[in-house]
Amino acid sequence: MRRTTLKDLAKAAGVSVASASYAVNGTGSLGEETRARILRVAGELDYKPNQMAKAMKTGQTGAIGLMVPDLTNPFFPSLAQTVIQTARLSGLSVFITDTEGSPEQERRSASQLIDHGIDGLIWFPIVDTDTLGPLLANTPTVVLDRILPSYDLILADYALGGELAAAHLIAAGHREIGIISGPLDAWSARIRAEAAARYVEAHAHLAWTVESAFAIDLDPAIKAVLDERRATGVIAGADLMAIGAIRHLQSQGVQVPADVSVVGFDDIPWAQLTTPALTTIEMPVEEMGVAAVETLLRRIANPKGSRRKIVFNVALITRSTVGPAAGAPFPERS
Amino acid sequence: MRRTTLKDLAKAAGVSVASASYAVNGTGSLGEETRARILRVAGELDYKPNQMAKAMKTGQTGAIGLMVPDLTNPFFPSLAQTVIQTARLSGLSVFITDTEGSPEQERRSASQLIDHGIDGLIWFPIVDTDTLGPLLANTPTVVLDRILPSYDLILADYALGGELAAAHLIAAGHREIGIISGPLDAWSARIRAEAAARYVEAHAHLAWTVESAFAIDLDPAIKAVLDERRATGVIAGADLMAIGAIRHLQSQGVQVPADVSVVGFDDIPWAQLTTPALTTIEMPVEEMGVAAVETLLRRIANPKGSRRKIVFNVALITRSTVGPAAGAPFPERS
DNA sequence: GAGATAGAATGAAACGTTTCACTTGGTTCA
DNA sequence: TGAACCAAGTGAAACGTTTCATTCTATCTC
Numbered sequence: 001m002r003r004t005t006l007k008d009l010a011k012a013a014g015v016s017v018a019s020a021s022y023a024v025n026g027t028g029s030l031g032e033e034t035r036a037r038i039l040r041v042a043g044e045l046d047y048k049p050n051q052m053a054k055a056m057k058t059g060q061t062g063a064i065g066l067m068v069p070d071l072t073n074p075f076f077p078s079l080a081q082t083v084i085q086t087a088r089l090s091g092l093s094v095f096i097t098d099t100e101g102s103p104e105q106e107r108r109s110a111s112q113l114i115d116h117g118i119d120g121l122i123w124f125p126i127v128d129t130d131t132l133g134p135l136l137a138n139t140p141t142v143v144l145d146r147i148l149p150s151y152d153l154i155l156a157d158y159a160l161g162g163e164l165a166a167a168h169l170i171a172a173g174h175r176e177i178g179i180i181s182g183p184l185d186a187w188s189a190r191i192r193a194e195a196a197a198r199y200v201e202a203h204a205h206l207a208w209t210v211e212s213a214f215a216i217d218l219d220p221a222i223k224a225v226l227d228e229r230r231a232t233g234v235i236a237g238a239d240l241m242a243i244g245a246i247r248h249l250q251s252q253g254v255q256v257p258a259d260v261s262v263v264g265f266d267d268i269p270w271a272q273l274t275t276p277a278l279t280t281i282e283m284p285v286e287e288m289g290v291a292a293v294e295t296l297l298r299r300i301a302n303p304k305g306s307r308r309k310i311v312f313n314v315a316l317i318t319r320s321t322v323g324p325a326a327g328a329p330f331p332e333r334s
Numbered sequence: 335m336r337r338t339t340l341k342d343l344a345k346a347a348g349v350s351v352a353s354a355s356y357a358v359n360g361t362g363s364l365g366e367e368t369r370a371r372i373l374r375v376a377g378e379l380d381y382k383p384n385q386m387a388k389a390m391k392t393g394q395t396g397a398i399g400l401m402v403p404d405l406t407n408p409f410f411p412s413l414a415q416t417v418i419q420t421a422r423l424s425g426l427s428v429f430i431t432d433t434e435g436s437p438e439q440e441r442r443s444a445s446q447l448i449d450h451g452i453d454g455l456i457w458f459p460i461v462d463t464d465t466l467g468p469l470l471a472n473t474p475t476v477v478l479d480r481i482l483p484s485y486d487l488i489l490a491d492y493a494l495g496g497e498l499a500a501a502h503l504i505a506a507g508h509r510e511i512g513i514i515s516g517p518l519d520a521w522s523a524r525i526r527a528e529a530a531a532r533y534v535e536a537h538a539h540l541a542w543t544v545e546s547a548f549a550i551d552l553d554p555a556i557k558a559v560l561d562e563r564r565a566t567g568v569i570a571g572a573d574l575m576a577i578g579a580i581r582h583l584q585s586q587g588v589q590v591p592a593d594v595s596v597v598g599f600d601d602i603p604w605a606q607l608t609t610p611a612l613t614t615i616e617m618p619v620e621e622m623g624v625a626a627v628e629t630l631l632r633r634i635a636n637p638k639g640s641r642r643k644i645v646f647n648v649a650l651i652t653r654s655t656v657g658p659a660a661g662a663p664f665p666e667r668s
Numbered sequence: 669g670a671g672a673t674a675g676a677a678t679g680a681a682a683c684g685t686t687t688c689a690c691t692t693g694g695t696t697c698a
Numbered sequence: 699t700g701a702a703c704c705a706a707g708t709g710a711a712a713c714g715t716t717t718c719a720t721t722c723t724a725t726c727t728c
Contacts, residue, residue, distance in 0.1 A: 005683095005684055005685085006684065006685065006686095007684075007685095015707075015708085016707070016708045016709070017684090017685085017686095017708090017709090017710095018686085018687075018707075018708060018709075018710090019706090019707060019708075021684095021685070021686060021687085022686095022687095022707090025686085027686090027687090028687085028706090028707090029704095029705060029706060029707080030705095030706065030707075031705080031706055031707085034706080034707080048449060049449075049684085049685075050390070050451075050683090050684050050685070051449050051450050051451055052386060052389040052390040052393075052395065052451045052683090052684080052685095053390045053683070053684035053685040053686090053713090054684080054685055054686080055386040055389070055390075055685095056384070056386040056387045056389075056390045056683090056684085056685075056713055056714065056715085057684080057685045057686050057687090057712080057713055058685085058686070058713090059386075059713085061386065061450070062450065063429070063450060071411045071412075071414055071415045071418075072411060072412060072415060072603065074408060074411075074603075076411070077405045077406060077408070077410070077411040078405075078406060080405055080411075080430070081405040081406060081432055084405075084430065084431060084432050085432070085434075088431075088442075088443075088446070091446070093429050093431070093446055093447065093450050094429065094430065094431070095397070095427050095428065095429055095430075096414070096418065096428065096429075096430045097418060097422075097427070097428070098415055098418050098419070100419075108422075109422075112422070112425070112427055113427065115382060115383075115385050116385050116395070116396065116397060116427050117384075117385055117386045216607075243607060247607075269406065269408075270604055270607060273550075273577060273581075273604060273607065273608060274607060274608075274609070275608070275609035339713095339714055339715085340714065340715065340716095341714075341715095349677075349678085350677065350678045350679070351678085351679090351680095351714090351715085351716095352677075352678055352679075352680090352716085352717075353676090353677060353678070355714095355715070355716060355717085356677090356716095356717095359716085361716090361717090362676095362677090362717085363675065363676060363677085364675095364676070364677075365675080365676055365677085368676080368677080383714085383715075384713090384714050384715070386713090386714080386715095387683090387713070387714035387715040387716090388714080388715055388716080389715095390683055390684065390685085390713090390714085390715075391682080391683055391714080391715045391716050391717090392683090392715085392716070393683085
């Protein structure tokens with residue numbers, strides 16, 4: 001009833017344990033016919049190598065970790081899915097952990113993963129500081145969406161995204177534009193907001209900027225700013241916040257996009273579902289997930305290679321939350 | 335630069351390897367003061383037990399698997415999140431795998447997980463047949479939302495849910511009711527549809543039943559049935575399908591709920607976001623996730639114990655997709 | 669004071685692999 | 699003919715733990 005071990009296999013095939021190991025792994029130098037015989041017997045006995053023993057011997061577990069800040073943010077399940085699928089192609093399993101938006105949890109999760117002996121880690125950090133440096137010293141790691149220079153980096157061109165969003169609103173005639181940024185201690189949020197702000201200031205007027213968590217529920221303070229109606233166009237640093245803003249505006253009887261236009265960021269699946277459907281900046285989640293796994297694999301194979309940084313493109317997805325600036329309450333400036 | 339091993343620790347503390355092991359694990363019989371000293375040295379050396387070696391010796395990896403059909407269905411990330419969090423409380427890590435709605439993938443995933451040596455498995459099967467029986471023979475397993483009698487089962491009272499949905503529509507005056515069921519080879523879908531149908535037939539009239547995948551995109555055939563407008567009330571076997579139906583109806587100029595009322599099932603996070611917000615049947619995902627982990631832990635501790643079946647309650651969440659039956663095109667009966 | 673007893677600590681085997689170093693026997697070649 | 703070589707196969711150590719069986723020492727009991 002015990003699982004068959006290499007020793008059982010060796011005995012059954014009448015060879016040494018070493019030969020059995022070589023046959024199973026396709027390594028070593030074995031006669032064509034012996035190898036075939038061993039493999040046949042292995043099939044009959046339904047031999048499956050014990051990964052734990054293998055892991056202990058080789059130090060490789062065949063598992064990688066994926067740390068994301070919040071699985072209920074619909075952005076992350078998409079990412080997780082492609083990571084899982086891509087990893088599977090290489091026979092790797094994926095430990096997923098939700099760091100709950102907290103650097104301490106991040107640290108706990110990381111050390112738990114490392115204790116379990118992962119071969120590598122794909123990490124979507126909460127903030128821009130490398131809080132995990134010493135912990136990850138021996139673990140090949142690729143970082144998503146944050147600038148931590150000591151790792152391989154998978155990014156998207158968020159500066160472009162911010163400009164695209166701003167340009168789109170301005171092209172629609174909006175002159176007073178507000179920005180709801182994500183937490184500024186996160187690179188992706190900061191760069192989006194900065195690029196958008198710069199563009200707005202150059203071509204129109206920046207009415208206000210506020211900072212928000214990546215969530216649908218907006219702070220009362222932010223709602224208050226929205227209620228002042230000083231901007232006819234709003235750029236949100238994430239679709240979740242855009243949706244939150246739209247819902248709030250609508251609840252106050254403000255029409256989107258007739259009264260206020262909104263553009264989001266991320267193109268989460270929900271973005272198509274809202275009414276009106278959300279105009280937003282799309283980032284290639286699938287490609288980023290695939291790139292993350294591939295880069296990790298490369299890093300595992302060659303821990304000392306030079307760091308890699310891959311930047312993906314983003315694109316404006318035009319749906320229905322941006323309309324022409326109507327009854328502009330402020331004087332046009334040419 | 336090598337990680338400190340038990341042997342290093344033993345040498346540094348001037349004791350045997352065995353003592354070191356006992357001290358670290360709090361087992362064996364050691365003098366109070368020796369134990370303390372070893373632990374202190376362990377702290378200084380930052381000793382971390384090598385889980386792989388431990389796993390090989392004990393056969394326990396401290397990891398569990400979670401297999402779900404589709405991570406992009408927003409129902410599952412919520413589940414995954416609670417499972418991860420609950421597991422973490424017991425120091426367990428979670429392998430997540432997406433079975434992509436396919437029994438073959440399910441089989442592949444399962445054997446991959448087993449090879450990696452999981453201590454137990456939480457499984458949300460695609461269909462009702464135990465396709466994995468032999469594979470899982472030695473792996474403690476709990477099954478969610480399907481009736482596979484040889485495992486521990488975590489369920490919700492979907493029959494009640496179906497009745498609640500039907501009763502709600504009927505109470506609003508609807509007499510012609512259609513059902514969009516999930517795949518009938520899945521228990522949860524079947525039982526919802528059957529209970530709803532039974533209730534409808536007893537108290538009103540069942541206009542039609544169609545079967546759909548758990549997805550937003552509905553078959554043309556289903557859209558055609560919707561277009562016939564033979565029902566003023568629609569019960570969908572999942573929120574995703576309900577949303578799909580509402581979107582289709584709206585695209586045809588049909589008002590929800592003025593012309594047609596819809597109730598969904600699951601109460602996924604999106605349900606609050608649609609316009610109008612979805613009236614649906616809520617199931618306690620968090621509690622189910624927690625129960626799944628707890629049941630699994632119990633089963634791991636006692637593989638031979640009697641099977642457990644936990645059934646959770648469901649509740650109707652009233653939002654805005656159900657309204658009074660207007661201009662009923664069919665004669666009221668009674 | 670001798671034997672028994674209990675607590676404290678240790679030695680070493682075992683878990684299932686991988687892999688280095690080695691043997692064996694046959695072939696090649698000068 | 700024999701040295702050299704090669705391919706095929708083997709033995710055994712090692713990876714880092716856990717844990718059984720054992721030893722040692724000090725204390726207790728009669």
